[in-house]
Amino acid sequence: xxxxxxxxLFVFGIYGLLTNRNIIKMIISLNIMEVGLFIFIISIxxxxxxxxxxxxxxxxSGLIYVDPLPQALVLTAIVIGVGTTALALAIAKSxxxxxxxxxxxxxxxEL
Amino acid sequence: MSPILLVxxxxxxxxxxxxxxxxxxxxLLAVGVFNLVILFFIPLGxxxxxxxxxxxxxxxxxxxxxxxxxxxxNVLIIVIAFLNIGKYNKFSSILLLAMGGLNGLVLTNDxxxxxxxxEISGIAAYLITSSxxxxxxxxxxxxxxxxxxxxFLFGVVILYSMFGTLNMVxxxxxxxxxxxxxxxxxxxxxxxxxxxxxxxxxxxxxWVKGVLGKSNTLSGPMIGGVYAAAIGFVLGRYINNxxxxxxxxxxxxxxxxxxxILVGEAMAFSSTKVREILLFSSIAQASIxxxxxxxxxxxxxxxxxxxxxxxxxxxxxxxNKATKEVxxxxxxKLKGLFSNNLVVGVAFTLVTLSVMGLPLLVGFVVKLNFLTxxxxxxxxxxxxxxxxxxxxxxxxxxRMLVKLWxxxxxxxxxxxxxxxxxxxxxxxxxxxxxGTYTAPxxxxxxxxxxxQEVVDNG
Amino acid sequence: MKNILGLxxxxxxxxxxxxxxxxxxxxxxxxxxxxxxxxSDEYLDGNNIDDVGSANIVTAIVVxxxxxxxxxxxxxxxxxxxxxxxxxxxxxxxxNRLDLKFKPNFMLKTGSKIIFGFILVxxxxxxxxxxxxxxxxxxxxxxIASAILLLYLSDDKFRxxxxxxxxxxxxxxxxxxxxxxxxxxxxxxxxxxxxPAGTVGEILSAGIIxxxxxxxxxxxxxxxxxxxxxxxxxxxxx
Numbered sequence: 132x133x134x135x136x137x138x139x140l141f142v143f144g145i146y147g148l149l150t151n152r153n154i155i156k157m158i159i160s161l162n163i164m165e166v167g168l169f170i171f172i173i174s175i176x177x178x179x180x181x182x183x184x185x186x187x188x189x190x191x192s193g194l195i196y197v198d199p200l201p202q203a204l205v206l207t208a209i210v211i212g213v214g215t216t217a218l219a220l221a222i223a224k225s226x227x228x229x230x231x232x233x234x235x236x237x238x239x240x241e242l
Numbered sequence: 243m244s245p246i247l248l249v250x251x252x253x254x255x256x257x258x259x260x261x262x263x264x265x266x267x268x269x270l271l272a273v274g275v276f277n278l279v280i281l282f283f284i285p286l287g288x289x290x291x292x293x294x295x296x297x298x299x300x301x302x303x304x305x306x307x308x309x310x311x312x313x314x315x316n317v318l319i320i321v322i323a324f325l326n327i328g329k330y331n332k333f334s335s336i337l338l339l340a341m342g343g344l345n346g347l348v349l350t351n352d353x354x355x356x357x358x359x360x361e362i363s364g365i366a367a368y369l370i371t372s373s374x375x376x377x378x379x380x381x382x383x384x385x386x387x388x389x390x391x392x393x394f395l396f397g398v399v400i401l402y403s404m405f406g407t408l409n410m411v412x413x414x415x416x417x418x419x420x421x422x423x424x425x426x427x428x429x430x431x432x433x434x435x436x437x438x439x440x441x442x443x444x445x446x447x448x449w450v451k452g453v454l455g456k457s458n459t460l461s462g463p464m465i466g467g468v469y470a471a472a473i474g475f476v477l478g479r480y481i482n483n484x485x486x487x488x489x490x491x492x493x494x495x496x497x498x499x500x501x502x503i504l505v506g507e508a509m510a511f512s513s514t515k516v517r518e519i520l521l522f523s524s525i526a527q528a529s530i531x532x533x534x535x536x537x538x539x540x541x542x543x544x545x546x547x548x549x550x551x552x553x554x555x556x557x558x559x560x561x562n563k564a565t566k567e568v569x570x571x572x573x574x575k576l577k578g579l580f581s582n583n584l585v586v587g588v589a590f591t592l593v594t595l596s597v598m599g600l601p602l603l604v605g606f607v608v609k610l611n612f613l614t615x616x617x618x619x620x621x622x623x624x625x626x627x628x629x630x631x632x633x634x635x636x637x638x639x640x641r642m643l644v645k646l647w648x649x650x651x652x653x654x655x656x657x658x659x660x661x662x663x664x665x666x667x668x669x670x671x672x673x674x675x676x677g678t679y680t681a682p683x684x685x686x687x688x689x690x691x692x693x694q695e696v697v698d699n700g
Numbered sequence: 701m702k703n704i705l706g707l708x709x710x711x712x713x714x715x716x717x718x719x720x721x722x723x724x725x726x727x728x729x730x731x732x733x734x735x736x737x738x739x740s741d742e743y744l745d746g747n748n749i750d751d752v753g754s755a756n757i758v759t760a761i762v763v764x765x766x767x768x769x770x771x772x773x774x775x776x777x778x779x780x781x782x783x784x785x786x787x788x789x790x791x792x793x794x795x796n797r798l799d800l801k802f803k804p805n806f807m808l809k810t811g812s813k814i815i816f817g818f819i820l821v822x823x824x825x826x827x828x829x830x831x832x833x834x835x836x837x838x839x840x841x842x843x844i845a846s847a848i849l850l851l852y853l854s855d856d857k858f859r860x861x862x863x864x865x866x867x868x869x870x871x872x873x874x875x876x877x878x879x880x881x882x883x884x885x886x887x888x889x890x891x892x893x894x895x896p897a898g899t900v901g902e903i904l905s906a907g908i909i910x911x912x913x914x915x916x917x918x919x920x921x922x923x924x925x926x927x928x929x930x931x932x933x934x935x936x937x938x
């Protein structure tokens with residue numbers, strides 16, 4: 132089942148977030164988790180006989196399309212993910228400017 | 243007048259505000275006042291967007307429940323923005339977006355749209371906490387918030403693939419037809435965790451200490467007051483209408499929430515820093531609110547949220563202002579804070595007593611009423627739990643108040659502006675008024691949340 | 701110890717999700733969905749397609765049916781661009797561009813400027829045909845930003861006009877909301893289509909959808925370019 136592959140990717144991301152102490156690696160884990168979620172969202176709209184939901188001049192009645200709504204949702208979710216990642220990277224850079232390290236354990240101030 | 247203006251106008255103002263940095267703080271105040279004024283002219287009911295009926299398009303729902311939330315959110319944002327004018331001008335655009343995001347969060351009747359607004363207000367919150375200048379803590383909050391909203395989205399998507407709709411009313415109707423609760427455990431758990439991160443529920447609240455423990459006069463009241471209230475309202479609506487906690491899941495949820503109350507109060511009891519006492523007590527309050535909603539006590543949970551948001555705003559403003567001038571928030575360093583600030587001291591004391599639930603104040607009325615309703619529901623253990631928590635709360639708050647009133651040798655002087663004093667006194671007076679004159683509170687009942695009614699009537 | 705605990709939690713979550721989905725009768729098998737039970741069936745209905753006028757149904761959903769989500773989505777990108785600028789502190793100084801490790805030669809600089817034009821034209825094509833073919837404002841906007849990034853990477857003296865980008869993103873965002881509000885004035889509801897839908901498949905069709913998608917393209921392009929600029933210039937950090 133391809134959906135389970137997406138869930139495993141999601142779980143990998145969670146594992147990375149729980150165990151990594153490096154800020155950049157945490158951001159990468161967050162993205163792996165999100166990619167797993169996006170693939171899962173797309174997968175729930177798939178249909179074996181379906182075609183892309185775009186009307187062309189050849190389109191007649193009786194055609195089967197894949198579910199267009201999950202595709203629209205995933206577009207929104209991807210853009211939101213980009214925004215969060217950009218902000219996280221900016222904060223990571225400002226942490227690096229302040230402590231000169233990306234590793235949470237090496238920072239002098241108590242966390 | 244359409245409720246969409248409450249979201250669209252702040253967003254429009256935010257887009258325009260980056261063109262002129264100087265005008266942004268005033269634009270924020272103007273939009274806030276505009277929102278409050280039109281709120282009284284908008285008729286209650288559904289508002290569809292784009293001209294597509296539900297469930298095709300997105301729609302908003304304005305009922306008494308969301309109206310109370312909207313008034314609270316907009317008033318508090320105006321007050322906080324006004325008090326911080328000149329100090330955090332860079333954050334004006336972000337506060338505008340936070341206002342639009344929180345208004346949308348409370349209004350929307352669409353599950354995916356809620357996720358979008360959760361992200362808007364979430365990113366605004368991360369940026370507001372960046373004013374603490376503790377980037378590691380902000381980063382921690384961001385990661386937890388992003389994971390939380392991803393889990394929420396996961397749950398929403400699973401619900402969509404099961405029922406084929408994203409509209410809340412439509413979803414509840416379809417769930418009632420199927421009525422197979424076992425299948426819904428997974429999506430509901432994921433969504434509950436997602437909302438629980440923002441709502442400071444145990445065990446997803448490890449960000450709170452870093453963020454509120456280092457807060458300032460902007461981030462403290464915003465995150466501890468406004469955001470807590472808005473998320474409380476959303477969580478309430480979802481627990482009340484959508485989530486079905488039954489059997490073992492119900493026991494787990496109640497146990498987690500009860501543990502949240504106990505841990506929050508115990509941590510507050512053992513803390514020596516004023517800000518930490520306040521933040522741990524808000525963790526306990528968040529759990530109490532969720533517990534009330536789980537037991538179906540809507541009205542008094544709403545009043546509890548409102549009272550908590552008003553009190554926490556005052557408490558965080560007083561303490562964060564003092565901390566900034568003294569340089570520490572240890573109780574021992576703030577001894578005698580109120581000996582020179584009588585007005586602030588009296589207001590602070592009244593607010594604290596209301597949080598503790600002493601008679602003549604709103605906190606008492608709210609606590610008495612929800613304990614009565616819990617007794618009607620035969621929830622004896624929860625009553626005992628909340629009473630024990632109140633006693634612990636009483637001990638540490640009184641201990642703190644005594645130290646804050648009685649000076650030691652070195653007198654500390656913290657100057658509060660007139661505008662700060664006015665806000666403190668007004669909020670204290672509101673708590674006192676509704677604590678003694680309780681008739682208007684009883685005008686409503688648990689049906690202020692109208693979704694169930696709409697679902698039943700089709 | 702921590703790794704084992706993390707592994708345990710992650711495994712538990714994964715097993716919980718997979719088992720719950722596997723045993724659920726309502727959750728459809730992969731590729732075996734029944735569209736008639738979903739709201740999407742209405743989106744694919746012939747009359748609704750003619751009413752909205754967009755040949756690309758995904759675009760019809762993104763900008764039409766769920767246009768409010770898209771407004772929120774644009775806002776998320778806007779606030780994170782704002783946040784990146786805020787975290788890096790104030791107005792970036794023109795002198796403070798990060799240096800490249802190599803000296804770009806003439807061929808690289810000129811070549812990338814030629815490619816820049818091609819990327820820009822392609823991205824505009826994608827934006828303008830968002831309602832007819834796959835693509836639209838978001839991918840097109842990201843392509844504009846990638847073209848700007850190319851110039852940054854191939855020329856060590858290059859600085860884009862950040863003020864201009866700010867102006868563009870502010871105006872494009874405001875116009876999006878204003879078009880929505882015009883729907884409230886000329887029609888009944890926010891973001892309602894008040895222009896004729898036209899014939900499905902023509903470039904001038906689908907009413908306000910292409911207009912909004914062009915605005916989104918400009919806004920996304922200028923926002924991501926602004927983020928790129930913020931990362932490649934050293935400002936004073938918070």
